[in-house]
Amino acid sequence: MTQLSLKNLQQQMMNYLLEDDMTIAGEITQQGNITNQVRLHIYQNAYNQRLKEVIDNDHQMLGLYLGDNLFDQMVTGYIKAFPSGCRSLRHYADQLPEFLKVHPPFNDYPIISELAQFERLLLTAFDAADTTRLTINDLQQMPDLDWPELVLRFHPSVQIAYFSWNSVESWQALKAEKSPDEAANKENIWLVWRNRQRLTEFRSLDSEELSLINMVLKGENFSSLCDFLLSRAGDNDVSHLALSYLSTWIEQGIIRA
Numbered sequence: 001m002t003q004l005s006l007k008n009l010q011q012q013m014m015n016y017l018l019e020d021d022m023t024i025a026g027e028i029t030q031q032g033n034i035t036n037q038v039r040l041h042i043y044q045n046a047y048n049q050r051l052k053e054v055i056d057n058d059h060q061m062l063g064l065y066l067g068d069n070l071f072d073q074m075v076t077g078y079i080k081a082f083p084s085g086c087r088s089l090r091h092y093a094d095q096l097p098e099f100l101k102v103h104p105p106f107n108d109y110p111i112i113s114e115l116a117q118f119e120r121l122l123l124t125a126f127d128a129a130d131t132t133r134l135t136i137n138d139l140q141q142m143p144d145l146d147w148p149e150l151v152l153r154f155h156p157s158v159q160i161a162y163f164s165w166n167s168v169e170s171w172q173a174l175k176a177e178k179s180p181d182e183a184a185n186k187e188n189i190w191l192v193w194r195n196r197q198r199l200t201e202f203r204s205l206d207s208e209e210l211s212l213i214n215m216v217l218k219g220e221n222f223s224s225l226c227d228f229l230l231s232r233a234g235d236n237d238v239s240h241l242a243l244s245y246l247s248t249w250i251e252q253g254i255i256r257a
Contacts, residue, residue, distance in 0.1 A: 016040055017047050018083055051079050054089045055096065058123060061174040062115045070105075077103055090127070094120065111183040114167035121159050121192045125200045128157035132257040133196065134250050148223035152216045152246075153256045157194035160205070160213065163187075168202070196253045208232060212245060 015021035028036045052075045056063055063071045081103070082095050097120060100106040100113035107113075133155060142150070168190055170180035189210055192202045205213070212225055222242070230238045249255045 014083065017044050018080060048076075048079060051075070051084060051089075051092065055093050058093050059096070059116055059119050061171045062112070062119060064174045065115055065170065065180070066112070074100070074106060090123075096120070109183060111165040111167050111170065114163050114165050115171055118161065118163070118168055118171055118190075121161055122200050122202070125157040125159060125192050125194045126198075128155075128194060131156060133253050134255040134257045136247070136250055138257060139246070139250070148221065150222040151219055152222070152249075154213075154216065155193060155254050155256050157192075157200075158254050159192045160210070161190045161192060163190065168204075191254075193252070193254050201252070209245065 009024070012021070012024035016024045022037070022040075025036045025040060028039070030036060052072075055075055055078065056071075066074060078093070078096060078099050081099055082092075084092055086092065093116075097113045097117040100116055101110070134152075164185060164187055166181060166184050166186045166188075168188070169186075170183070173180040189205045190202050191205050191213070192200070195201050208229075211228065215225055215228060225245075226238050226242050229241050233241055246255075
């Protein structure tokens with residue numbers, strides 16, 4: 001046994017966990033009747049099992065979609081490609097959507113990566129910071145002269161997701177314990193957030209609402225939003241339409257005070 005620094009011992013241990021490099025065996029004190037190799041193997045199994053449990057818990061619908069064999073193949077490949085590098089395992093599988101995009105056989109089916117991405121969005125929305133949300137009463141107390149310059153801000157949990165497949169619909173079917181439809185190209189955009197009851201929600205967005213949301217994200221004021229709607233709605237009641245969008249956003253809890 002040699003005298004190694006803690007850093008070197010840790011690196012040798014990681015080399016064994018990830019690459020089956022047995023160098024670390026020579027640094028372990030023999031105890032009892034169990035060999036160092038067996039003790040290391042037990043630790044390696046526990047390490048891999050813990051990471052698998054993290055991915056399984058974070059991506060339950062993805063696991064159902066893949067089935068046991070492909071899920072195990074995915075987990076094994078991901079653990080080798082992305083060793084755990086954080087003290088918290090909450091973000092361990094953050095790179096999973098990207099991994100599925102580029103590694104066979106999963107990269108032949110882009111919907112798989114999108115399923116993983118959607119589930120990570122749900123996790124991010126659930127864990128996002130909280131803040132006071134705007135209410136209808138807040139708006140009613142606002143002076144009329146302040147409305148044109150009103151600049152909205154979204155709740156920290158709000159996210160926009162662009163998908164090219166029927167991934168969200170497949171997730172919903174699996175969640176309802178139904179068989180999803182065949183994977184199909186479907187350009188669609190989804191809004192994901194956490195509501196006042198701390199429940200994660202999502203819904204699809206049309207092009208008009210998406211444009212308004214992007215304007216809000218850029219810091220444009222309420223007057224600019226109305227001008228945009230006027231360019232699309234013509235002689236319709238633009239103020240009523242703008243207030244309808246705003247009321248929906250407030251009711252769903254996606255606008256911060």
